[in-house]
Amino acid sequence: MGFLDRRVQIKTPEQIAVMRRAGLVVGETLEVLRAAVRPGITTGELDAIAEDSIRSKGGVPSFKGYGVPPFPASICASVNDQVVHGIPGERVLAEGDVxxxxxxxxxxxxxxxxxxxxxxxAIPAEVQHLLDVCEESMWRGIAAARIGGRVTDISHAVETYVRSQGSFGILEDYTGHGIGTEMHMSPDVPNYGKPGRGPKLVRGIALAVEPMIALGDQDTYVEDDDWTVSMSDGKWAAHFENTFALTEHGAWVTTALDGGEAKLAELGVPFGGH
Structure with a gap:
C-alpha cells in the first residue's frame, strides 16, 4: 500500500482482493434489502435485516457509531425527499414511496x-426516470475511469449524462470519495465539473462514485437529527453508489455482485476484475 500525492491511498492487488470481500458483503446485503422492501415494513426493520446480513457474512457495519453525533444504525434509510443519511426507525414504508x-x-x-x-x-413514471438516470449516471462515471486520467473525468461523465436526460438537481455539497482502510478518504469525487482535474487515476486507486440527484433543484438542509439530508423544495431524490478499484485491466466494481462486468461491457469499457 502506498500513497499518491501524500493523500490518496493506493492499494496492492492483495488489498483490493480484501476490498472485494467487503464489497460482496455490501452488495449481497443490498440485494437482501431490495427483496425486503415492501409497503408496511419499517426502516428500522430494514436496518435489523442489514446488520444481521453484514455480520452473518463476516463483516462489521461501518456506519454504526460513525461520525459526530455517532450514527446509530447499520444503514442509511432515506425516504422520498430525504436524499442521504436518513436514520432508520419507526417510519413505515407506503405504496409509492422510494x-x-x-x-x-x-x-x-x-x-x-x-x-x-x-x-x-408502483411509482410515477417521472420518479422511475429519476431512479434510472441516477443509476445510469453512476455507471457512466465508473466507465470514464482510466489509468492516466483524472478524478473529474468521472465527475464530468456523471453530470453530462444527467444533464442529457432532463432538468434534474445535482447535489454539489455531497460527493463520492476515496475509500480503503477508512470509509471516507481523499479524494472527493464530485458529481459535476470539467474533466481533467484532480488527482491522477492510477492502478490501485479505489473510489466510491455516488450521484445524488433530485426532481427539483439542488438545495438541501440537514434535519434536526443532525444527519438526515432532505431537499429544501420537498421534491423527491435518488442516490446510487458503488465502490470500484482501478486495476491494470480497468475498473473492478468491488460492491457489484458480478464486479460490474456486464454493465461495463455494455458501455464498451474493459473489466478490471479477476
Missing part, C-alpha cells in the same frame, strides 16, 4: 460502500 438504502461493511480492516434507491410498489 427509499435510498446506503450500506457499508468492513472486512479485515477494509471497506465497501454502496447504495441503491428502491421503489416501494
Amino acid at each position: 427509499i435510498s438504502i446506503d450500506c457499508g461493511a468492513i472486512v479485515d480492516g477494509w471497506h465497501g460502500d454502496a447504495a441503491i434507491t428502491v421503489a416501494v410498489g
Whole structure:
C-alpha cells in the first residue's frame, strides 16, 4: 500500500482482493434489502435485516457509531425527499414511496460502500426516470475511469449524462470519495465539473462514485437529527453508489455482485476484475 500525492491511498492487488470481500458483503446485503422492501415494513426493520446480513457474512457495519453525533444504525434509510443519511426507525414504508438504502461493511480492516434507491410498489413514471438516470449516471462515471486520467473525468461523465436526460438537481455539497482502510478518504469525487482535474487515476486507486440527484433543484438542509439530508423544495431524490478499484485491466466494481462486468461491457469499457 502506498500513497499518491501524500493523500490518496493506493492499494496492492492483495488489498483490493480484501476490498472485494467487503464489497460482496455490501452488495449481497443490498440485494437482501431490495427483496425486503415492501409497503408496511419499517426502516428500522430494514436496518435489523442489514446488520444481521453484514455480520452473518463476516463483516462489521461501518456506519454504526460513525461520525459526530455517532450514527446509530447499520444503514442509511432515506425516504422520498430525504436524499442521504436518513436514520432508520419507526417510519413505515407506503405504496409509492422510494427509499435510498446506503450500506457499508468492513472486512479485515477494509471497506465497501454502496447504495441503491428502491421503489416501494408502483411509482410515477417521472420518479422511475429519476431512479434510472441516477443509476445510469453512476455507471457512466465508473466507465470514464482510466489509468492516466483524472478524478473529474468521472465527475464530468456523471453530470453530462444527467444533464442529457432532463432538468434534474445535482447535489454539489455531497460527493463520492476515496475509500480503503477508512470509509471516507481523499479524494472527493464530485458529481459535476470539467474533466481533467484532480488527482491522477492510477492502478490501485479505489473510489466510491455516488450521484445524488433530485426532481427539483439542488438545495438541501440537514434535519434536526443532525444527519438526515432532505431537499429544501420537498421534491423527491435518488442516490446510487458503488465502490470500484482501478486495476491494470480497468475498473473492478468491488460492491457489484458480478464486479460490474456486464454493465461495463455494455458501455464498451474493459473489466478490471479477476
